[in-house]
Amino acid sequence: MYSVSDQLYAEVTARLRAAIGDKGYFSGSVDGETDEVAWRLTASVLVYRRRVSLPxxxxxxxxxxxxxxxEFHTVVPEGEILNDFSFGDVRDAIRNS
Incomplete structure (x- = not known):
């Protein structure tokens, strides 16, 4: 099983945030590669926003x-492998930013 690192969670979260942009609903995929694995997150999500006042x-x-x-897929040269990805960790990263 592939263990998703904190660094990979940060990358997935950043790419998902960029793909969402200013939309209130997202349905699509974000993907990338590390030295070890290619990955893809395919998701449909409702997006809730908060107003932040800045200077x-x-x-x-x-x-x-x-x-x-x-769905979160991880692929190594030998083929697809199971992973321990949790969408809850992405939500936590979003909530705490």
Whole structure:
């Protein structure tokens, strides 16, 4: 089984946040590679936002992601392998940012 590192969670979260942009709903995929594994997150999520007041003006930041459905695949040269990915860790990263 492939153990998803904190660094990979951070990368998945950053790519998902970029793919969501300013939408209130996301359905699609984000993917990437490390030295060890190629990965892909396919998800449909509801996006909740909060208004943040900054000196430059107000900003709508992602406050939470509620998954409707998701899959996380990891592939090594020998083929696809199971992983211990948790969407809850992505949600926690979003909530705490």
């Amino acid at each position: 430059e003006g107000d900003e709508e930041r992602i406050a939470d992601l509620v998954p409707v459905w998701w």
